Each structure stands twice: as structure tokens, then as C-alpha cells.
Amino acid sequence: MGDRRIPVLREVHLDVEDGEFIAIMGSSGSGKSTLLNILGLLDDYDEGVYELDGVRMKGLSESRAAIYRNQFIGFVFQAFNLLPFKSAAENVELPLQYRGVGRRKRRRQAAEALDRVGLAERAGHLPAELSGGEKQRVAIARALIAGPRVLLADEPTGALDTATSDQIMALLGEANQAGVTLIMVTHEPDVAARAGRIIRIRDGRVFDDGRGVGTSATAGGGLAPGADRS
Amino acid sequence: MRILDRWREIVDVLARRKLRTALTALSVAWGIFMLVALLAAGNGLASGIEASFSRDATDSVWVNPGVMSKPFAGNPVGRPIFLDDADRELVPAAVPFAENLSATVQVGERTTRHGARQGSFTVVGCEPPYEFIERLDAQTGRFLNAADLAERRKVVVLGRKVAESLFAPGDDPRGADVTIGSAVFQVVGVVADESDDWSEQAIFMPLSTARLALGTGARIGSLSFTVGAVSVEDSEAAMQALIRLLAARKNFAPDDKRAVRIWNNRESSGRFQGLFAGIRLFVWIIGLGTILAGVVGVSNIMLISVAERTREIGVRKAIGAKPAAIVLMIVEEAVVITLVSGYLGLVAAVAAVTAAGRMMPKTEYFATPVVDLGVGLAATAVLVVAGTLAGLFPARRAARVNPIVALRTE
Secondary structure, three states, X not given: OOOOOOOOOOOOOOOOOOOOEEEEEOOOOOOHHHHHHHHXXXXXXXXXXXXXXXXXXXXXXXXXXXXXXXXXXXXXXXXXXXXXXOOHHHHHHHHHHOOOOOHHHHHHHHHHHHHHOOOHHHOOOOHHHOOHHHXXXXXXXXXXXXXXXXXXXXXXXXXXXXXXXXXXXXXXXHHHHOOOXXXXXXXXXXXXXXXXXXXEEEOOEEEEOOOOOOHHHHHOOOOOHHHOOO | OOHHHHHHHHHHHHHHOHHHHHHHHHHHHHHHHHHHHXXXXXXXXXXXXXXXXXXXXXOEEEEEEOEOOOOEOOEOOOOEOOEEHHHHHHHHHHOOOXXXXXXXXXXXEEEEEEOOEEEEEEEEEXXXXXXXXXXXXXXXXXXXXXXXXXXXXXXXXXXXXHHHHHOOOOOOXXXXXXXXXXXXXXEEEEEEOOOOHHHHOEEEEEHHHHHHHHOOOOEEOEEEEEOOOOOHHHHHXXXXXXXXXXXXXXXXXXOOOOOEEXXXXXXXXXXXHHHHXXXXXXXXXXXXXXXXXXXXXXXXXXXXXHHHOHHHHHHHHHHOOOHHHHHHHHHHHHHHHHHHHHHHHHHHHHHHHHHHHHHOOOEOOEOOOOOOHHHHHHHHHHHHHHHHHHHHHHHHHHHOOOHHHHHHOO
């Protein structure tokens, strides 16, 4: 590894509109997850400008970033990332807890959120007692409970079978219908196909921003968009 | 987060690591146990020795004539020194703050009878202020007074145990006659001295009466007085001055330690108090050292815990936990471990000390060990501070966890 710094992302220019459903595609190592992490304020970047809702995010203090992550952004991960020693309901409650919402109110909201993803009767179960699809539904309920403007999903169906994937994508689609901006990293074309816009990344560069503008300029090398396979 | 939430999370986390938490808790508990038990033992020792001092007034001074141990001005080694009434004036001259000056003479062991009952008791000739020097409490009647002395009355005051052996229970000794040797004396009072068995088994009579009986004239067995609340240094300086005056008058070397001996309770108790302060300091150092070892243990398991929970911490951060919330989470866990285990140690120590106090025979120099509220409060403060320190370092490491790295770890 050493100290050599390798740029992961270069010359990324993206505009995302409120309420969009975007799929980011690219082979592994292309930088798509890094892009998502930067968008989610989990990762830092060396140069450039990232504005969220008109506010520059560079140099944000950890505490301010935490507030954004808590109130503005929801995360759904491939590996679910539920806390294993907490019940489904307790996992869903967590963002509200960090917002200082009282216990009774949290309980009620968590129950409602679990009900919306069809897991009302599984509220008291630990993650280990849930199937992969159920875990991801809990994670989605957790991501949505605080009413985020943006939902960031990193390979949300990557660990799931096709039928379950469809359920998960349906839930994410519903959230998007309700007005949440959805940005999803995936390498599955049929999953990406549900998105309103597909952004393709290769070697750290956006070579198709899904708007058909300037695509060939960054693509270079005569690669067709369809060549991106993972 | 509300307090209840925090508490539940902490209990959750600790319960997941029962053995490790228990072992660490044990080290902290042991530290507190040691500190409290040692402090209690130290207190017991201190109060035991202090009690042995308080058999007499803690500011009392005794001047006892002795024998010369150095030749001086033509006087040989072994020459006895005697005090007499004329020497009384030296006391106020050298010790301006002296009070309750009283001369005594030892009459010696005398067979004493009352009716059919009899016993052999120490008889002392003394003056009224002696009551304050020996710290005698009149149980019935009174102590000797100026009139007894002036009129050389044949009256005595009995120590409590003397009265008990010469008089039947319920029989009032006041006004009764007792026969000492072959002379008859009237009892005017009975005195008690809880801390000193000697004075409970003694018979006190006026100095003038004792001299008459012994035929010793103006001679004095010993001089005693109290010095009040002067500093140890002032009292010592005054005693040196008194020795010099006595040496000049009696012709012995001023640095002769045996010609006249002065027992200065003020100085002795001051010296012992310094010793106790030293013992307490020592105990605190040992106790705090043990607690420190426990705290390092707590800090260590918190570090391991943070490493193990990297992913959890990453998830919490991704969900919106501020760094302060993460720091607080870890510090609170550390404080809870130290506080709970510390209190277990404290309770165990109090129980052990109480049990030891019940079972241990009371010896002269070791009174019942005591845990006072101050020790408990100090221990609590130490625990909270220690727990915070133990948690702070791991907590700061936790707060620096990079959420992405954390989410990647499997």
C-alpha cells in the first residue's frame, strides 16, 4: 500500500435534482462507492465543490456533518449494517435517538416505519433472526424514519436473490415516489434500469452522466456505455 | 438521548461482555476495598493511640525529679534530685501559659478497709487542680477542694474501682469512713476515668494531709500542669526554659536528660498526629495506586471494546451520531464500570471492617476501625474521576473512527 496517494475520482461534474432516482454504475474499483460516500458525508475529498441543498459541504465540522447525516440523508448498505444486539425496532429508532426524540414517540414512529415495510410483526426480533430481505427492509425503515431528503443506497440488492431484490427495489421506488431523492450504486443492469437516470463511472471519471450531455467527451477511448460490465 | 436510553445501552453493552467486565470490575473493586480497609485500619490505629493519650489531658505536662546522669558542679552521677514547694514558682516563670498547677506525692500502696471489705490501693496526695490533669469525672460527691487542703482534712476521693470493691452495690460511699493503714478518712467523692485504669484504682487525698502522714515536709513527688492550646514548638521552648531554671537551682547539667524528666503530652500527641498524617498519606498512595491499576484495566478493555465495535460505531456515525455522542457513550460505560465495581468494593470493605471490628479483641492501641462518610465521598469522587479518565482515551479513539472504514470491517 504505502503512502502513495491514488486519486479515486477525477473531474466529476454532477447535478442531481430534487426527487430524482439515479443509479450509479461502474465496475468494482471504479470509484462509484467513493462517490456515494462523499455524497453521504462519510468520506472527504481533496478538491472540488460539493453542494447539498445549496450549502457547501467542504470543511464541515464532524458535528455539523453528523446533523446532515441524521436529518438530511438516509443510508442503505449492501451488508445491511444493523446493530446485531438491537431488535429491528430498536435499530429503526436509532436515528431518532440521536435527534433527541423521546422514547415513546420513537417507539410509535419505529412501529409505523416497520409497518410500512411490512415487518410490523417482526419488530422485536434481532437481526440474526431475520432473513436477508427482512434485514434490508429494516435498514430501509431506519434510513427513512428521520424523513431524509436524500436516500443513498450502496448495492442494496447485492446480497439478495432476485425475488427479494424486487421487493426491496419496490420499497425504494415507493420512497422515491414519495419525493425522496434516491441515489443508488449498483452493478446490476436490471436494477439500474428502474432508475430515471443512470450515471456511469469508469476509472474515477463520469463518462455518462445520464443526460446524454458531454458523454463522449469524458468517455474517451471509444468505449461505448454498454461496455461497462462488472 | 435520554438518561434511561443511555443506561439501557450501557447495560446492554456490558452484559454482552460479562466475563471481561466482571474481571475488570474486580480490579477496581479491589482497589477501593484496599483503600477503604486500609484507611479504616489507619483510623482505628490513630484513634486507639489518641485514646491512650487522652487518659490524661492532652495538654498536660508532668515534671518528675530523677537522678543525675552527668557530674556537674562537683555533684556526682547518681545524686537524686528532689523538688519542693519552693520550686513551684519556677513553673509560671518558665511557662507563662501554665494552668492547673498541682503537686503530688506518692503515699504508696496501702491496705484500705471499709467494714469487712478491704483491698490494697495506691494512695496519692494531690491538689484540687489534679482533677483536670487526670481528667477525672466525679461520679458521686466531689473532688478535693481548697478547704480540704488548707485544713489538712482527713478526707479521700476514691477511684471508681476502689469504691466498687470497698462498698456493696447501692451503698453510697459519700460520708462513709474508710481505714487506710491505721488512720480513718472520710470519703467525699468517687471519681471515674474511663480511659485510665490507674486512676480508677487510686485513692486521692489532700497533699497537705499526705505530707502529714508521710512526714515528708515540703518535698514534692512530681509537679503537673496544663498548657492549653499552645503550639508544640511554644510548649517545647517553655519546657527547655523550665529545665534550665531547675538545673540552675538544683545544680545539675541543663542537658542532663535524667536529672529532671518532663513528659509533655502536647508535644507527644503532636508528634503522633504527624505520624498519623504520614500513615494516612501512605495509605492513600497505596490505595490510589491500586485504583490506578484498576483504571488502566478499565481503559484497556474499553480500548478493546472500541476496536471490536468499530463497525457499530461506524454505523452510529453514518446514522447521525455526533462525535460528542460517541465520546459520551464510551466514557459513560467506563464510569459505570468503575462506579458500580467501586461501590461493590466499598460495600465489601465496610462489611469487612464492621465484621473485623466486631470480632477483633479491643487492644489498647487499636480501637474499632471506622469508615466515615468522608472516606465514602472521597472514594466516590475518585471513582468518577478515574472512570472518566479511563474512558476518555478510548472514547477519543472511538470518535475518530472513520465511518467508511468502520462499515467495511467485517
